């Protein structure tokens with residue numbers, strides 16, 4: 001049987017692992033409520049505790065509520081609802097198996113994906129990370145709502161974690177969201193949609209190619225994503241990145257939040 005790290009980075013491995021029904025409705029609800037409060041504070045010009053609130057750029061997103069016009073909110077992992085999730089011993093166990101006993105959480109993002117919002121084109125997360133060592137780096141993607149073909153679920157290309165980081169070109173669509181880039185030099189025919197229920201959790205390697213599609217439904221498709229790397233990783237953008245925020249998470253396999 002493959003260990004979790006083999007499953008994520010092995011040469012004959014999927015590059016991801018799924019943990020159904022990982023989080024309860026209470027856990028996902030408290031995250032959603034907290035991020036909504038940040039979106040409303042930002043709209044009122046109030047402090048947002050260092051979070052970065054990014055508007056949805058897709059034309060025609062004219063929801064009445066502030067959160068209906070937001071694509072992502074970054075830098076959440078020091079806030080109580082997100083620390084509560086990270087304090088779950090099951091999360092520590094997964095991340096220890098995936099990376100090792102000494103780990104930092106360096107990035108977090110809540111993705112709203114409101115009705116009509118853009119999906120994020122094919123990419124590899126490590127494209128965004130100027131790290132030494134470059135790996136291991138993993139993401140935890142928690143479904144806050146159901147994720148369907150219609151509302152813009154994630155699609156992954158199993159096995160693509162064995163690929164080097166490909167060239168990424170800017171998302172060519174008019175009014176693309178800030179930071180969206182795309183791999184166009186690889187065959188994605190064998191990709192698979194990740195049809196998830198609220199509370200399901202996906203863990204994937206930072207070289208795994210993945211994308212999400214536009215939300216063509218009338219409901220929100222939300223997700224919360226945390227990214228982890230080995231403690232002591234050299235991040236060339238540690239002082240300058242608008243989104244990376246290195247926080248100690250595990251030392252000797254113990255949670256140190």
Ligand SMILES: O=C(O)CCC(=O)C(=O)O
Nearest residue numbers: 111120125211212223225
């Ligand atoms: O959930 C999405 O819509 C895209 C998320 C994604 O691609 C990522 O977290 O890297």
